[in-house]
Amino acid sequence: MRVYACIDDIEKVARSRLDANAENYYSSGAVDETTLALNRSDYGRILLRPRVLRNVTSVTTSTTILGRQVASPIAIAPAAMQGLAHSDGELGTAKAAKNTASLMILSTYSNTSLEDVISATPDLPQASESPFWLQLYVHQDRCISEGLLKRAEKAGYQALVLTVDAPVLGRRLKDLRNKFSMPPHLKLANFDASQGVMTASERNSTGATSGAKADASLTWKDIDWLRSVTSMKIVLKGIMTHEDALLACQWKVDAIIVSNHGGRQLDTCPSTISILPEITAAVKSYSHAHPTLPVPEVYMDGGIRRGTDVVKALALGARAVFIGRPMLWGLVVGGHEGVEQVLQILNDELRNAMALVGVQSVDEIGEGCIIRKSLL
Ligand SMILES: Cc1cc2nc3c(=O)[nH]c(=O)nc-3n(C[C@H](O)[C@H](O)[C@H](O)COP(=O)(O)O)c2cc1C
Numbered sequence: 001m002r003v004y005a006c007i008d009d010i011e012k013v014a015r016s017r018l019d020a021n022a023e024n025y026y027s028s029g030a031v032d033e034t035t036l037a038l039n040r041s042d043y044g045r046i047l048l049r050p051r052v053l054r055n056v057t058s059v060t061t062s063t064t065i066l067g068r069q070v071a072s073p074i075a076i077a078p079a080a081m082q083g084l085a086h087s088d089g090e091l092g093t094a095k096a097a098k099n100t101a102s103l104m105i106l107s108t109y110s111n112t113s114l115e116d117v118i119s120a121t122p123d124l125p126q127a128s129e130s131p132f133w134l135q136l137y138v139h140q141d142r143c144i145s146e147g148l149l150k151r152a153e154k155a156g157y158q159a160l161v162l163t164v165d166a167p168v169l170g171r172r173l174k175d176l177r178n179k180f181s182m183p184p185h186l187k188l189a190n191f192d193a194s195q196g197v198m199t200a201s202e203r204n205s206t207g208a209t210s211g212a213k214a215d216a217s218l219t220w221k222d223i224d225w226l227r228s229v230t231s232m233k234i235v236l237k238g239i240m241t242h243e244d245a246l247l248a249c250q251w252k253v254d255a256i257i258v259s260n261h262g263g264r265q266l267d268t269c270p271s272t273i274s275i276l277p278e279i280t281a282a283v284k285s286y287s288h289a290h291p292t293l294p295v296p297e298v299y300m301d302g303g304i305r306r307g308t309d310v311v312k313a314l315a316l317g318a319r320a321v322f323i324g325r326p327m328l329w330g331l332v333v334g335g336h337e338g339v340e341q342v343l344q345i346l347n348d349e350l351r352n353a354m355a356l357v358g359v360q361s362v363d364e365i366g367e368g369c370i371i372r373k374s375l376l
């Protein structure tokens with residue numbers, strides 16, 4: 001396939017190839033798209049400090065995520081309905097995850113079943129090597145979600161990622177105007193028709209009021225319910241305040257993802273990079289107060305488009321970052337090869353930025369690498 005210089009070049013081509021329905025669904029943020037824009041522009045307010053003469057002949061990006069060795073701190077965020085991007089859908093993304101030894105979170109609302117995603121990578125040595133986590137939207141009928149979790153555990157998923165920022169769906173104006181709906185040739189492959197799982201369009205029209213099948217009644221107590229039905233590790237996706245970060249510590253979840261859902265949920269909430277320091281500080285203070293207790297790992301997503309963005313996120317305390325739209329753009333331009341190229345470009349840029357900042361390993365990336373203007 002064609003070789004691209006950067007993620008923005010891939011995005012341009014991908015967006016021109018999609019029909020308006022899919023292009024708008026993928027690119028939109030909520031309402032005025034204020035948060036969507038901040039997720040990008042706030043990286044520009046953090047500057048990098050190049051340290052020199054430090055021997056950077058062997059820069060490595062390898063790290064661990066929830067104890068699993070990975071080649072890079074850059075991982076794949078869950079995104080619904082990847083069949084809109086490419087006929088391979090989630091199978092393409094899964095293949096790219098395998099080929100690049102990256103971690104991938106599969107969305108509840110995938111067009112490929114969670115079992116088929118795992119079988120796309122049959123040559124993994126053992127289930128514990130599986131690079132897959134499952135994102136969960138809890139159904140009003142809890143039995144349906146329990147069934148999904150049992151299937152995921154059996155198939156070899158290592159963690160469940162509970163998305164906590166979407167009790168109702170954000171108002172994406174273009175989708176409302178287009179009356180966005182999933183094309184009839186696609187299915188929500190983790191469910192069968194009798195389970196009454198809504199399509200995105202149904203959720204759009206009902207999500208803010210009543211009748212949606214996603215369970216808006218979820219509270220912190222439901223973490224105990226999740227623990228009672230699965231032994232997978234638990235990750236909360238969508239934490240944006242220090243209060244909720246502390247609650248996540250108290251509820252002993254394994255990890256949190258600082259995320260505002262790519263600016264698609266509550267518009268005018270802050271960018272993730274601007275709120276990350278507040279979250280990592282809260283988790284650190286909990287850890288100091290409870291030195292014998294394990295604390296959640298902190299990851300983030302939102303607006304990562306450059307290797308330098310990754311350095312900034314790691315400098316502010318994230319252990320890993322997830323990419324949403326860039327993965328979708330890669331899938332559009334080249335199926336699994338396109339996603340691989342996206343990961344390749346970001347990892348090349350990350351290694352380049354690390355060498356120029358003067359560090360050889362991700363552990364060396366810290367506050368000393370950046371100059372932070374006040375972001376709020
Ligand atoms: C088209 C699209 C679909 C998404 N679907 C889901 C989903 O099913 N579950 C979920 O937790 N997050 C979903 N997200 C949010 C992403 O996981 C992630 O938080 C966000 O895309 C990160 O921002 P970025 O796109 O700027 O990288 C979706 C995002 C997009 C753009």
Ligand SMILES: O=C(O)C(=O)c1ccccc1
Pocket residue numbers: 080109166169199200203261264
């Ligand atoms: O579009 C999204 O961001 C998303 O998370 C979602 C929610 C419901 C159905 C499909 C996707």
